Every structure is written in structure tokens, then in C-alpha cells.
Amino acid sequence: MESFHIKNILKFARRKKRKRIVVAGNYNSAAVDAVLQSQKMGFGNPIFCGKEFLVLKTKETIAFDNCDAACALEKAVDMVNNSKADILLNTNPLTSEFLQLAAGINNLHSRVMNYINIFASPKEQRLTLFTDTLINPDPEISEKIDIIHNTIPVADVLGVKDPNIAALAPVEFVNPAIRSTMDAAILSKMSQRGQFGKNVAVEGPLAMDNAESAIAAKQKGVESIVPGNVDIYLFPDVESANITAQFLSFVFQVKLCGILTGTGIPVIVQSSLEQNNSWIYNIALAVLMLKAD
Amino acid sequence: MYQNFKELEEKALKLGPKPVAVLFPDSPDVMKAVIEGADKGLIKPILVGDRTKIEITTQQFNIKPEDFKIIDEKEPQKASDRCIDMARTGIVAFVVKGNIITSYLYRSLIRHTKTNTPDQTPCTLCFHQADNIKKVFLITDPGVNINPDVSIKRKILKNAVNAQHRMGCKNPKIMIISADHISGSKAKKQNETDILRQLAKDNKMGECRLSNTKNLNSEFPNHRVETDDFPDIFLVPNIDAGNILVKSIDHLGGGVRQCVTVGGDITVLTPSRSDRSVDRILNLSLGIILSEPGGV
Numbered sequence: 001m002e003s004f005h006i007k008n009i010l011k012f013a014r015r016k017k018r019k020r021i022v023v024a025g026n027y028n029s030a031a032v033d034a035v036l037q038s039q040k041m042g043f044g045n046p047i048f049c050g051k052e053f054l055v056l057k058t059k060e061t062i063a064f065d066n067c068d069a070a071c072a073l074e075k076a077v078d079m080v081n082n083s084k085a086d087i088l089l090n091t092n093p094l095t096s097e098f099l100q101l102a103a104g105i106n107n108l109h110s111r112v113m114n115y116i117n118i119f120a121s122p123k124e125q126r127l128t129l130f131t132d133t134l135i136n137p138d139p140e141i142s143e144k145i146d147i148i149h150n151t152i153p154v155a156d157v158l159g160v161k162d163p164n165i166a167a168l169a170p171v172e173f174v175n176p177a178i179r180s181t182m183d184a185a186i187l188s189k190m191s192q193r194g195q196f197g198k199n200v201a202v203e204g205p206l207a208m209d210n211a212e213s214a215i216a217a218k219q220k221g222v223e224s225i226v227p228g229n230v231d232i233y234l235f236p237d238v239e240s241a242n243i244t245a246q247f248l249s250f251v252f253q254v255k256l257c258g259i260l261t262g263t264g265i266p267v268i269v270q271s272s273l274e275q276n277n278s279w280i281y282n283i284a285l286a287v288l289m290l291k292a293d
Numbered sequence: 294m295y296q297n298f299k300e301l302e303e304k305a306l307k308l309g310p311k312p313v314a315v316l317f318p319d320s321p322d323v324m325k326a327v328i329e330g331a332d333k334g335l336i337k338p339i340l341v342g343d344r345t346k347i348e349i350t351t352q353q354f355n356i357k358p359e360d361f362k363i364i365d366e367k368e369p370q371k372a373s374d375r376c377i378d379m380a381r382t383g384i385v386a387f388v389v390k391g392n393i394i395t396s397y398l399y400r401s402l403i404r405h406t407k408t409n410t411p412d413q414t415p416c417t418l419c420f421h422q423a424d425n426i427k428k429v430f431l432i433t434d435p436g437v438n439i440n441p442d443v444s445i446k447r448k449i450l451k452n453a454v455n456a457q458h459r460m461g462c463k464n465p466k467i468m469i470i471s472a473d474h475i476s477g478s479k480a481k482k483q484n485e486t487d488i489l490r491q492l493a494k495d496n497k498m499g500e501c502r503l504s505n506t507k508n509l510n511s512e513f514p515n516h517r518v519e520t521d522d523f524p525d526i527f528l529v530p531n532i533d534a535g536n537i538l539v540k541s542i543d544h545l546g547g548g549v550r551q552c553v554t555v556g557g558d559i560t561v562l563t564p565s566r567s568d569r570s571v572d573r574i575l576n577l578s579l580g581i582i583l584s585e586p587g588g589v
Contacts (some may be wrong), residue, residue: 170536208540235391
């Protein structure tokens with residue numbers, strides 16, 4: 001197993017061509033500092049949008065400098081839609097209104113949006129993806145399928161070509177009284193039939209102890225390549241994902257970064273699970289997600 | 294109040310040995326913990342299960358089967374019922390889960406609680422230790438109740454508050470934790486929290502206080518967790534959130550997890566079947582503290 005450091009994300013992004021990042025929303029010094037840092041590091045090219053950014057002593061021109069933060073966000077979306085920018089960075093806390101705006105960026109993408117947190121697992125320094133930590137309160141099976149499809153490319157840009165995915169549940173047995181076990185079993189069967197890609201393995205239901213430990217899984221009769229080798233944890237609902245991420249971030253001080261997917265083009269946001277210094281990693285992730293170089 | 298499990302074990306050593314029923318001790322890790330627990334003076338074990346399998350396991354440790362009392366009961370549900378009955382009648386202080394699926398014990402405990410203490414509900418309480426937090430905190434319910442409503446949540450909290458009192462935490466702080474997500478049924482959740490807050494004020498769950506926040510992001514906005522402000526009890530919304538969280542704390546975070554299931558005034562130690570003997574020894578110590586009348 002290759003150990004992973006979150007700084008690898010910056011290293012990967014530096015190999016890409018610069019992307020035009022349109023920054024809109026309320027003035028947020030941590031976000032502004034990060035986007036300027038991305039410029040210095042060679043993968044970002046900021047376009048500040050709206051009068052909120054007139055305070056900046058920067059040589060960059062401010063687009064739509066008569067617009068307030070809300071109006072600027074709409075203008076920024078237009079810029080992305082019209083190919084005048086590559087990525088939208090929203091400095092504001094994530095809201096349902098913004099999600100509606102982000103959903104309209106590219107009509108070809110009508111999939112579910114989900115938020116993915118990425119970190120190096122504290123015990124083994126393994127690259128780990130958690131989803132959905134923010135958006136879908138109680139996803140149906142069809143939404144979970146979309147979430148998996150959205151998340152596989154994120155693992156891919158981080159160097160995991162055929163991810164192992166644990167469909168989490170409280171127990172490893174299918175129990176009709178617990179919906180997460182039923183959903184996980186269906187996803188697991190779909191994976192066996194190659195419906196997520198020939199070499200992508202979804203295993204479930206798996207409790208967290210069997211997902212993390214091949215020995216624990218074996219003791220409970222689970223024979224699979226996934227336990228002990230999980231790249232992506234698919235959580236049953238946002239409560240389980242977000243609360244687990246809260247503990248990792250706040251109690252165990254794990255550095256999380258994150259990306260919103262399913263929007264058509266990368267959108268940079270930050271969740272309250274992450275510390276201020278995650279902005280630069282979130283920007284780098286979005287840059288990595290752009291296919292054209 | 295204990296800062297960590299080491300302190301708890303030291304206290305338990307002074308209180309033992311306690312008579313305990315060990316259900317299906319026929320695995321090396323379980324038997325090793327039983328033998329070490331007895332050697333340390335923590336427990337006086339009564340082994341319940343298939344006598345042949347138990348005797349084969351004891352031979353691996355060079356001890357004679359007659360060193361422990363064995364109750365021969367091969368059928369898992371009957372053996373589980375027998376253990377709960379021994380706890381009910383005071384023959385043992387608590388029950389220890391061995392190499393058996395937990396649902397047998399849940400079933401026995403649920404039946405016992407319904408019959409003998411219908412105002413209670415069984416639930417699992419997981420106690421944790423984490424490097425940054427200088428106290429043992431508790432998360433519930435990751436094991437028994439799938440999607441508890443507010444009346445069940447009150448009963449779960451009553452169990453949790455009682456357990457923290459026994460651990461020496463006289464006025465535990467409770468967080469009814471939930472996701473800080475974008476959309477969802479916030480109104481229903483707020484209503485539930487308000488009801489539970491009022492019940493706490495009316496002393497319907499024992500002496501306790503509810504946090505004004507519903508997640509760690511709001512409690513610690515600067516991202517620095519302080520032990521004094523850290524809740525003693527976390528009530529999770531459902532079994533999915535609880536079970537995944539408690540197992541993440543040790544498997545991903547590197548913390549310590551020790552679980553018990555309580556109900557009908559009975560304590561059952563419910564470690565994972567994959568837990569090693571060293572974890573099981575800590576679990577025995579927790580059982581001793583929780584089964585001490587009035588707590589310590």
C-alpha cells in the first residue's frame with residue numbers, strides 16, 4: 001500500500017495547465033489567499049467577481065465590480081457557462097440556493113450532486129474518500145448509484161484507477177429492517193456484474209470494522225478484496241457520513257479537503273468540516289478534475 | 294470521572310473479582326481474556342456454551358477445564374437466555390459476549406426488559422478514549438435501536454446518563470449530534486431536540502445538561518476541541534450513524550472503543566467478535582465499574 005499525503009494533491013495539480021478560476025461570493029480572506037497561492041503555484045489564474053473584491057490591492061481587474069455578492073455569483077456562473085472561466089469558486093458557505101445555481105451550469109449533467117471528503121487515514125496514511133458528507137440526506141439506491149459514478153473519477157485523478165468501494169452499513173448481514181444493508185447488497189451485486197466498471201469493486205454491506213480489517217471481515221465470513229483495501233467509503237446517509245467526518249476532523253485533527261461533484265464542471269466550495277487551510281487543496285482538486293489540459 | 298481506560302482498569306482491579314457469565318468463550322481471544330481477567334482478580338467466570346468446544350479451547354492455555362465452572366448449553370439462544378437469567382437473579386454481576394452473534398444476546402435482553410422493566414429500553418453504549426480528549430466519553434445507540442423515535446431516545450439517554458453517573462460524571466453534558474448538511478428535515482429534528490431538552494430540564498433522564506449545539510463544527514468553531522466543553526454523551530440519530538461512527542473511532546482514528554449493552558438493569562459486555570484479548574480485558578473493567586451498585 002502506497003502512503004498518501006494530502007500535499008500530493010498540490011503536486012498533481014502543478015502538473016496541469018493553469019485554469020481560470022472565477023471567485024465570487026462574500027469576501028473571504030482564506031479563500032482569496034488560497035486562490036492567489038494557486039496562481040503562485042502555477043495551476044490557478046484568478047478572476048475576482050463583484051464589488052466585494054474591490055478591497056483587494058491586486059493588479060487583476062475585478063469583473064462586474066458594481067455587483068453585490070449574490071449578483072456576482074450569478075455572473076460568475078454565466079462566465080463558466082460561456083467558457084470565460086474554467087472553474088467557479090464560491091467563497092460563501094454552501095447553501096441549497098447555490099446548489100440550484102450549480103446544478104444549472106451544464107444541462108447535460110442531470111446527475112445527483114454529492115460532496116466528497118478526501119484525507120490520508122490517520123492509522124495507515126492511506127488515501128481515503130468519504131461520501132456523501134454534505135448534500136443528500138437520505139439517498140435512494142438510484143442516487144447512491146450516481147454518487148458512486150460521480151466519485152470514481154475523483155479517485156482516478158488521485159491515482160486510484162480501479163477503486164475498492166465499501167458500501168457501509170451497521171452490520172455485514174443483509175437485514176430487511178435496515179435499508180442500508182439492502183442498498184449495499186444491491187450495489188455489491190451490480191459491481192459483480194461490472195456495472196461500475198470492469199475492475200471497480202463495490203463490497204457491501206460492510207460494517208466499518210470489516211471494511212477496515214481483512215481479518216475482521218474474514219472472521220465474519222466476508223471473502224472479498226475490499227476489506228482492508230478500501231479507497232472509497234460510501235455511507236448510507238448524510239448523518240452517518242457527516243458525523244463520522246466531524247469526529248475525524250475535530251477530535252482526531254485529520255486534515256480534510258473536499259470537492260462537490262455532479263455539477264458538470266468543477267465547483268470549488270468549502271464545508272464546515274474542513275479547516276480554513278483546506279481551500280488550496282479544494283482548488284487543486286477542482287483543477288485536477290478538469291479533463292482538458 | 295475517568296480520563297482514560299487505564300484509570301478505569303486500576304479502579305476495577307480494586308473492586309473485583311465479580312462473578313460473570315461468559316457466553317460462548319470458545320475462541321482463543323475470548324478465553325485468553327477470561328483467564329487473564331480471572332488471574333488479575335477482575336472476574337470469577339462461569340463459562341456458558343458447548344462444553345466440548347470450551348474444553349478444547351481451555352487446553353490451548355494449559356489450564357484444566359475444572360478450574361472454571363462450565364454450564365453446558367449448545368443452543369445459542371438458550372445459552373444467551375440462561376446468561377441473562379443469571380444476571381437477573383444476581384448470580385452474576387454482568388454477562389460477557391464471547392464467540393457468538395450479538396443478536397442472540399439482544400433478543401434475550403429485549404425480552405427480559407419488556408417483561409421485567411417495560412419502562413426501559415435496551416441500548417448499546419460505546420465508551421471511547423481519544424488522545425485529544427482527556428476524559429472517557431460515550432456514544433449511543435450504535436447497536437440495538439435502528440431508527441429510534443423521541444420516546445425511545447429519551448430512554449436511551451436515561452441509560453446513558455445513568456452509565457455516566459456510575460462512571461463518576463455527575464452532570465454529564467449531552468450533544469444530540471446531527472449532520473451539518475445542506476438540506477433535510479431540520480424542523481422535525483429541532484422539535485425532537487426541544488422535547489429532549491425539556492425532558493432533561495424536568496429531570497426525566499437523571500441529572501444532565503444538553504449542549505446548545507448539534508454538531509462539533511458549531512461547538513468548536515475555531516476547530517480546537519477543549520476537554521471541558523466536550524460532551525460526555527453523544528446521542529446519534531440512527532443505528533447507521535452510530536455504528537459506523539463508533540467503529541471509525543478506533544479503526545480509522547486510532548482511538549479506543551469499549552461497548553456494553555444495557556437494559557432491564559442488566560449489563561452485557563458486547564465487544565466485537567474481532568476484538569483482541571487486550572481490548573476484552575478493558576471491557577471487563579468497564580463491566581465492573583458499571584455493575585457496581587451506585588457507581589464509583
